[in-house]
Amino acid sequence: MVVTGRALHAPVRGVLEMFDAAFVVDEGGTIVEIGRAEAAAGQVLMPGMVDLHVHAPQFPQMGQALDVPLWQWLQEKTFPLEARYADPAFAAEVYARLVDCLLDNGTTTAVYFATIHLAATQALAEICLKAGQRALVGRVAQDDAGQCPDWYRDASAEVAEAETRALIAHVRGMAGNEAGLVRPVITPRFIPACTDDLLARLGRLALESGCHVQTHCSESDWEHGYVRDRCAMSDTAALAGFGLLGRHTVLAHGVFVSEADAGVIRAAGSGIAHCPLSNAYFADAVFPLRRMLDAGVNVGLGTDVAGGASPSVLESARHAVTASRQLESGVDARVEAGARGCAGARVSAAEAFWLATAGGGEVLDLPVGVFRVGYQFDAIRVAGGGAASNLRLEAEDGAQDVLQKVIYTAGRQDICDVWVAGRRVGGTGS
Ligand code: GUN
Ligand code: FE
Numbered sequence: 001m002v003v004t005g006r007a008l009h010a011p012v013r014g015v016l017e018m019f020d021a022a023f024v025v026d027e028g029g030t031i032v033e034i035g036r037a038e039a040a041a042g043q044v045l046m047p048g049m050v051d052l053h054v055h056a057p058q059f060p061q062m063g064q065a066l067d068v069p070l071w072q073w074l075q076e077k078t079f080p081l082e083a084r085y086a087d088p089a090f091a092a093e094v095y096a097r098l099v100d101c102l103l104d105n106g107t108t109t110a111v112y113f114a115t116i117h118l119a120a121t122q123a124l125a126e127i128c129l130k131a132g133q134r135a136l137v138g139r140v141a142q143d144d145a146g147q148c149p150d151w152y153r154d155a156s157a158e159v160a161e162a163e164t165r166a167l168i169a170h171v172r173g174m175a176g177n178e179a180g181l182v183r184p185v186i187t188p189r190f191i192p193a194c195t196d197d198l199l200a201r202l203g204r205l206a207l208e209s210g211c212h213v214q215t216h217c218s219e220s221d222w223e224h225g226y227v228r229d230r231c232a233m234s235d236t237a238a239l240a241g242f243g244l245l246g247r248h249t250v251l252a253h254g255v256f257v258s259e260a261d262a263g264v265i266r267a268a269g270s271g272i273a274h275c276p277l278s279n280a281y282f283a284d285a286v287f288p289l290r291r292m293l294d295a296g297v298n299v300g301l302g303t304d305v306a307g308g309a310s311p312s313v314l315e316s317a318r319h320a321v322t323a324s325r326q327l328e329s330g331v332d333a334r335v336e337a338g339a340r341g342c343a344g345a346r347v348s349a350a351e352a353f354w355l356a357t358a359g360g361g362e363v364l365d366l367p368v369g370v371f372r373v374g375y376q377f378d379a380i381r382v383a384g385g386g387a388a389s390n391l392r393l394e395a396e397d398g399a400q401d402v403l404q405k406v407i408y409t410a411g412r413q414d415i416c417d418v419w420v421a422g423r424r425v426g427g428t429g430s
Helices: 056-061 070-086 088-104 118-131 157-173 196-209 221-231 235-241 259-268 276-282 289-294 313-329 349-364 399-409
Strands: 002-012 015-025 031-036 043-047 049-055 107-113 134-138 182-188 212-217 249-253 271-274 298-301 379-383 415-420 423-426
Touching (some): 002 349, 015 043, 015 349, 043 349, 049 349, 056 070, 056 088, 056 107, 070 088, 088 118, 088 415, 107 118, 107 349, 118 134, 118 182, 157 182, 157 196, 182 196, 235 259, 289 298, 298 313, 313 399, 349 399
Parallel strands (some): 134 182
Antiparallel strands (some): 002 015, 043 379, 379 415, 415 423
């Protein structure tokens, strides 16, 4: 297959390349050659977006209940919703809608938290495979009787481990998944929801299985403080002790990680899913993105649906820029300018785009997010100009112009093609 068009990517953080390309893609979705071709005006091909953190079962409450603190939101809103996925029919209906929605928003790789229900989580993996979305799918493990209600808790650490093993076997064995488009991910919800026994079991399973791992880490004052009180150390140190920090670990949020924690995360080769919109509601502070990047930590973006009320990684990129600018300037006008913010905290739109694409690919250690021979052809075609669009790309726009216009003004209506592994799987078609 050959796809032609003006291509724009960020092979290195902060560096943009734009060129008129003909991508030659083999049967397995791998880019085997990048030639030159005439490109139509007003359109651009970009690497598909990587969403490092999305709660599939929370899709129905997107936009709701963002005005209560994290603990209350979990106990009163989110756990009751997630408990409903005991019904596989409900799960199948929601998950099919979600996967289509994310694909049409340009998310070619998604890292999913599901629920504690094995059947529903298997259904999510099957839906991703059928729809053609690259995905990491996790059955949530949470067995702590003090933090999880009786009606939404694993019966024991043994059960949680056994069902996690079953999910891994199921996903790896799905017919049509020989290339590993969909993968299992070991998913302890977060330290407060899990007993030490369960965390240690899942740490051993990570080593044994080679699976990816995901969890929430140092998200808010309450959560970070809870772990300090219980474990007498930070989330990062505790997770490392349980064997849960490896090259294929994704830590959601990480707002309160210290410099020492950053060193541990970097040494382990783990990554952070930065979820700026969710952080505005639940984190109590702005994620120190620049500090983490400077510390050499792998970082990408997440939507955190439905702690974040948007399914679009383009919007996450936009919010990452905004949050970093507010961190830099500071937020209280009564404080003197020099003392108000954190100097040097800003990231550019080009850096946010890198986070949304190549950065996410690096966190996951997958060959996606860059247009490069040997990488997968996971891509979107963005074209503005329609009646429902706020975007207009001009023939004379340079790489920065195109990138900034897309990051700041493009939406789902502008994404006309979405490919994963060379297969067209979404887009408006116009
Ligand atoms: N911490 C534990 N569970 C969750 C969740 O579902 N969303 C967010 N944002 N934080 C969490
Ligand atoms: Fe989350």
